[in-house]
Structures are given as structure tokens and as C-alpha cells.
Amino acid sequence: MQVTFQDILDARDRIAGQVDRTPVRHSRKLSELTGAEVWVKFDNLHYTGSFKERGALNRLSLLSPDERRRGVVAASAGNHAQALAYHGARLGVPVTIVMPEGTPFVKIEGTRRHGAKVVIKGLDFSGSTEEAHRLRDEEGFVFVSAFDDAGIVAGQGVCGLEFMEDAPELEALVIPIGGGGLIAGSSVAAKALKPDVRIFGVEAAMYPSFSMRRQGLKPKCGGQTIAEGIAIKAVGDIPYAIAEPLIEEVLVCEEADFERGVAFFATLEKTVAEGAGAGGLAALLAHPDKFRGMKVGLVLCGGNIDARMLAVVLNRELVRERRLVMYRIIGDDRPGMMSRMAGIIGELGGNIIEIVHDRLSLDVPAKGAEFDILVETRDGAHAEEIGDSLVEHGYALRR
Structure with missing residues (x-):
């Protein structure tokens, strides 16, 4: 079953005035980050938070x-x-x-x-x-299938239609793939308006159903991914038939790529993306050379992420950037030990977030203790400076 450009135009007219036309913005910060010229369609701003x-x-x-x-x-x-x-x-x-x-x-x-x-x-x-x-x-x-339905695909195609109307200069669209409805409909619309636009799909490494099917292989899917919105074991037959000839390449991204995408949308664009919603940015971060200098459109397709998970992702990104560092120190368990270590860290501008004092670890002497000190630093160089100073002051540091 095919979905035509006319079907998408009809869907646009059918839903007009009942669904927001989400904004499209050129992102200077994401462009600087990735080396591509990046436009974002903010589908996380729909009333229910997704496309x-x-x-x-x-x-x-x-x-x-x-x-x-x-x-x-x-x-x-x-x-x-x-x-x-x-x-x-x-x-x-x-x-x-x-x-x-x-x-x-x-x-x-x-x-x-x-x-x-x-x-x-x-x-x-x-x-x-x-x-x-x-x-x-x-x-x-x-x-009503979430994706394997011609009416669903036609409706999702309005996303691609709006994107290309608002940013006709785009050379490529990068769209997450779960069941395939969004990329199928958007590809039909985008190609109708600009036949030479390049379409790239993005899948989670734990759920590569489209790319494996394309290779004639049985998908091996499973596991807990932050991109649960595209954690689909089998792409829909209808969207696959529509999208397969239109997609240039499907990029498979790891969990860290999705996490970084979520974090950078929050810190640079000041907007909330769920894991799947950050898929397009994840692909640019994982494959910068493929898109360098290209005018690329990213569909931020959803922002429904659990607040606790968002906090975890943002903190994990601080760890990757070494702006949150854990120093593990073995020392004598005597009065003043902790205050002296804290003084060294504080003098160098480190902000102590948490200290765990462990006397029961068996690889520590009975008269000693293990200190896990979580410190907020400016960057990796600052983290190294603090660690070196602790060592210079005679503390046994496990980095």
C-alpha cells in the first residue's frame, strides 16, 4: 500500500487548525558543535509533546x-x-x-x-x-497501529511537508526510525517538493530493525534503550515499502550518542528532547564527517522524557566532560583527614558535591579508610590539576 503526496496534502487539510505547525529554526550552536549547518523542527512543542x-x-x-x-x-x-x-x-x-x-x-x-x-x-x-x-x-x-497504517503515514508526512516549506534550502533530512511512519511520510513529502534532498534514517543499536531488514537479515533487537520511542523490533511493512527506496542510508547510533544528543539539546538549544527525539543530533555527533558543511534538517520528534532520566543524562554528560569527577583516596582514619583533603580541593576551586567515607572495604588497612569525593570541576584540565595536587600532598589517589 502506497501513500502519495496528494494523500499527505489531504491529511494536511484534514488536520489543519487542530494540530500545531511547529517551528523550524536554524541553530547556530548546534551548527558550531557538529560542523554542519543545522535546522531543527521542534516537534517536541506539540501539545502532547511529540510528532x-x-x-x-x-x-x-x-x-x-x-x-x-x-x-x-x-x-x-x-x-x-x-x-x-x-x-x-x-x-x-x-x-x-x-x-x-x-x-x-x-x-x-x-x-x-x-x-x-x-x-x-x-x-x-x-x-x-x-x-x-x-x-x-x-x-x-x-x-490503530502506531506506524503500519496508510492514514498514520500520510499524517506524519505533514511533518516533512512543513519542514521543506519552511527551510527549502535543506540538502538533507535526518529522521529517527522506529516503526517507520515518520520517515516514510516525510520522505514522500520532502522528495515531492525537492527531489534531490537526501534522506538519512537513525536507529538505536539495540533495535536496528530497518537496517537489518534492508540487508536481508533477521533483526536482533532487545535491551533497555534511552530511545524507547524507536525501540521497535520490526519496522512496519507499509512504511518500509514506502521509505526503503527513498532513504540513502540508515545510521545506527549507540546509547552514548543518544545521551549526548539529549544533553546538547538541553544545554545548547535550551529545549527538552527524549532519547528518540535526539536521534538526528545523535547521528550528526556520531558521524560528523558525513554531514560537515551540509545543510541538514533534524526532526526533534519528541520531548517526553522522564524528569529523573533527564537528570541522569545531564549528569552523565558532566562526567564525560570531566566536569563531575570522583576522586577515590585511601588514607589514615584520623581526625582532620577529611578537612585537609577538602581544603586542597577547595583552594583549587573544586566544588565538593558528595563524600562517602568507607571503613569496611577489605582492601583498605583496618586503621585506614576509603574516601570517595565527588567534585564539580571546570573541565578536564582542572580535574587533572586537583588530582595532581592531592598526589603531591601525599594522598594515595585512585583515579
């Missing part, structure tokens, strides 16, 4: 009166769920959502808040999909 609203509303608008009465069911890790719940409530369509175990709380509560019934079932998206199919068969619901 999914366009596809969900378009698909719900295509339901017959009888289907609206019966209601819909879907499997989702959160963004499709919230979009269906929100627009289902607006249109008076009952919505049931099956979510995998381990779905971030922010997405579960967001879905319930919009009025949907939430069922937690399945270890992953595949398990949740099986439960959603069971409910469809037993309750008479209409199953």
Missing part, C-alpha cells in the same frame, strides 16, 4: 461513524498513545492503550490524563501489540 499528533488525528478523522462508536485500541510506548488519547477525547472516540512494562511514568500518566484507558501488558512493544490485537478481537475495537 505523533498529525498521524493520530488524521487516522481518527478517517473512522466511520460505527468505528468511532466502537472505539480504538493501540499498542504504544507513549507518544502514539498520548496523541490518540488527546484527539480521541476531542472527537468523542473511546481509546484504549496497551503499554509495555517499563514505559516511562511521564508517558503513562500523560496518556491517562488525556482520558484513555491504559493497560500495562507485555515486556516490549511486540508483547503489547499482541494484547492490543486480543482486545480488538474480543471487544470489537478498531486497531
Whole structure:
């Protein structure tokens, strides 16, 4: 089943005035960081926090009166769920959502808040999909796939349409791939407006379903990824058939790439991205030479990240930059020991965040102690300066 450019234009007209047209901005800071000329489409600014609203509303608008009465069911890790719940409530369509175990709380509560019934079932998206199919068969619901549906794909294509209209100078789009709906629809729209625009996909290394299928291999997927929004074991048949001939290359990124993407969106662009939403930036950070000097568009496709996880990611980035450093010191357990170490660190401008004092570690003498001192530093050179000073003052330092 194909989705045409006309289908996308029809979807745009169908959802007009009901879904925000999200802004597109050239990012000087991300351009300096990556070496590419970077434009960002801020789909995290949708009311439900992700790009999914366009596809969900378009698909719900295509339901017959009888289907609206019966209601819909879907499997989702959160963004499709919230979009269906929100627009289902607006249109008076009952919505049931099956979510995998381990779905971030922010997405579960967001879905319930919009009025949907939430069922937690399945270890992953595949398990949740099986439960959603069971409910469809037993309750008479209409199953609405998060991606393997022509109405969904056409709606998501409005993202690419808006992007190219607002930034026609773009030479490439870099779009995360989960089930494939966003990249399929956006590729059709972008290529219709500018046939020579280059399309790149981004997948998480734990879930390389599109790239493995492209190679004729059975995908090996699994594990806890920060990019749970694209943690799909099998790309949809409909989006794969549409997108495969249009995508130049699929880039597979590691967890650290996604974490850095989330952190840089927060610290440089002052905006919140979930792991999957930072996929485009992750690809530029992992493959800088591929995009250097190119005019590149990134779809920041979602910002629904758990607050605790965002804090963890930002702190981990400080560790990578050596702006948070743990000094482990073995010393005598005598009065004044800790204050003297703290004095050395403080004199050099280090900010002590936490100290753990351990007397029970068996590789420490009985009359000694192990001190783990977490210090905020300016940068890696400052961290080295503090460590060297501790050693010069006679402290046994494990770096």
C-alpha cells in the first residue's frame, strides 16, 4: 500500500487548525558543535509533546461513524498513545492503550490524563501489540497501529511537508526510525517538493530493525534503550515499502550518542528532547564527517522524557566532560583527614558535591579508610590539576 503526496496534502487539510505547525529554526550552536549547518523542527512543542499528533488525528478523522462508536485500541510506548488519547477525547472516540512494562511514568500518566484507558501488558512493544490485537478481537475495537497504517503515514508526512516549506534550502533530512511512519511520510513529502534532498534514517543499536531488514537479515533487537520511542523490533511493512527506496542510508547510533544528543539539546538549544527525539543530533555527533558543511534538517520528534532520566543524562554528560569527577583516596582514619583533603580541593576551586567515607572495604588497612569525593570541576584540565595536587600532598589517589 502506497501513500502519495496528494494523500499527505489531504491529511494536511484534514488536520489543519487542530494540530500545531511547529517551528523550524536554524541553530547556530548546534551548527558550531557538529560542523554542519543545522535546522531543527521542534516537534517536541506539540501539545502532547511529540510528532505523533498529525498521524493520530488524521487516522481518527478517517473512522466511520460505527468505528468511532466502537472505539480504538493501540499498542504504544507513549507518544502514539498520548496523541490518540488527546484527539480521541476531542472527537468523542473511546481509546484504549496497551503499554509495555517499563514505559516511562511521564508517558503513562500523560496518556491517562488525556482520558484513555491504559493497560500495562507485555515486556516490549511486540508483547503489547499482541494484547492490543486480543482486545480488538474480543471487544470489537478498531486497531490503530502506531506506524503500519496508510492514514498514520500520510499524517506524519505533514511533518516533512512543513519542514521543506519552511527551510527549502535543506540538502538533507535526518529522521529517527522506529516503526517507520515518520520517515516514510516525510520522505514522500520532502522528495515531492525537492527531489534531490537526501534522506538519512537513525536507529538505536539495540533495535536496528530497518537496517537489518534492508540487508536481508533477521533483526536482533532487545535491551533497555534511552530511545524507547524507536525501540521497535520490526519496522512496519507499509512504511518500509514506502521509505526503503527513498532513504540513502540508515545510521545506527549507540546509547552514548543518544545521551549526548539529549544533553546538547538541553544545554545548547535550551529545549527538552527524549532519547528518540535526539536521534538526528545523535547521528550528526556520531558521524560528523558525513554531514560537515551540509545543510541538514533534524526532526526533534519528541520531548517526553522522564524528569529523573533527564537528570541522569545531564549528569552523565558532566562526567564525560570531566566536569563531575570522583576522586577515590585511601588514607589514615584520623581526625582532620577529611578537612585537609577538602581544603586542597577547595583552594583549587573544586566544588565538593558528595563524600562517602568507607571503613569496611577489605582492601583498605583496618586503621585506614576509603574516601570517595565527588567534585564539580571546570573541565578536564582542572580535574587533572586537583588530582595532581592531592598526589603531591601525599594522598594515595585512585583515579
